[in-house]
Amino acid sequence: MAYKPSPRPVFDRPSHIPYDKVTRHLWGEEDAGLVDDWIYASTDNIHQLVFGLQPGGFFKHTDAFRTIFGADEVMYVISGTFGLANPQTGEMQIAKAGEALFFRKDTWHHGFNLGEEPVRVLEYFAPPPAKGTSGPYARTKELVTNSQYARCDLVGRWPMDAGSERASRTIHPMRDTDLLWSLDQETQGAYTGLYCSTEHLVAGRTSILTGRRTGMESHGGDECLYVLSGQLNVHVPDAGGQVWFELNPRDGFYIPAGCRHQYYNMGQGKAEFVFGIAPGEAPR
Template identity: 65%
Template sequence: MGYKSSPRPVFDRPTHIPYAEVTRHVWGDAGAGLVDDLIYASTDKIHQLVFGLAGGTGFKHSEDYRTVFGADEVLYVLSGTFGAANPETGEVRIVQEGEAIFFRKDTWHHGFSLSDKPVRVLEYFSPPPSTGASGVYARTRPYLEQSTYRQERFIGRWPMAADEEKQTATIKTLRDVDLLWELDPEDQGVITGLYAATEHLESGKTTVLPGRKSSMITRKGDECLYVLSGCLHVLCPDREGQVWFELNPGDGFFFPDGARHQYANLRGEPASFVFGVGPGLGDKGA
């Protein structure tokens, strides 16, 4: 069976996406491996999913499933130890739970569970597949015939060449110390660290402390989020019908371009979530 595109769930208004209702999809073949996707949203501006790998398994690429796309991507590790590799350059990144990676257009990538435990990874992708940036784009790229997981050019120069390796890396590892941090202008108990802020994708992690709430937010692109921990309340004041939503870990939420919204924490523990906005053009303001 050849390449088959993934489902593309879309929404026309602010929408709560409970974990139990997320669209399921499996992709791959004997050459690429099999990957279990949970696709939260796939609009014409943003693509959010969680993919899973069984312990000790991984994905590579094949003629039908070429893992090189025309998009900016952020991958955040939800659980397990994830090995991310660029098989063209030999780069390898070991990414633990709570850490992320970022890479840009035309970056070949493979992924592996580096223990006997499953790996779950949250992924943001923009421009999204609906624009032709995934499988359609991949089939236009020269096929990578051989894969390597070793950077030979640094052998004999390590660790003296560590700065060069960091500057030329196609896959960036992002830990909390690497994020671009900011505080909400109205309530400094809402803390955000950005993983990426490019022309295509803005992605970050936000923590709302107990009893705090964000300013009213309006984005210039579609936004989708994933709750990591705690209980997050979302207000969509202009939505018809229900305007308050309660989100728990594993739930998602989608906001179309221009939809006003606010985050609040009405419980006694911090609430944290990761978000992606496409295109990455910042806020319009309230």
């Protein structure tokens, strides 16, 4: 399959992105793996998609498809067991459903389905492909020709050198104990854990308790979210048209920079979503 840029769903106002309306895309090559994409949004600031790997599936790089980008990335595992390797260093990290992986720009990466069920991974990517950070950027990098999937240099020195291994990581596993947690300042009805907060990307997971809401907020960057569970309502008072939206699991939502918004849980049980904001900043 010849390389071609992925589609760019763009929005100019707060927008509900139902799962059945999400843009589909297929990329890769037979010898390096084929990947299903569900692209929710790809603005000038942020790229949000879900990608899928079937049991036994993987993606690696080829000369045409170089998996090294000029962007910070968070990969949140929705389902399955996902392995992510840096073939240049031999690092290998494994994340299961509910866990995430974070890496910065200029990190080669290969992905693997290491389980018996389909893998689905939510990905945030910033700066986005619209800024030339994907294919065009990757073609400027020297190709890795000898892929490694193990840190052989640590054999015979483990776990004594675990500290140095953590310090040299380019791929960071993000489990609940690794997140930066906060409680909603205004309502105490929601809590958020950050996977990353860099100059390029803020990404995290928010949980809203039954019958509660968040305070009103706005950001200096575009925000995209993906609903994990529950019924999530979004109030956007300055939208000019529709200001109240109801979202279900697998739905997405886009909020442009500077637009005030707040989240409500109007259903049964906890409402939970993952979000990305770009350019990066601390949420207010």
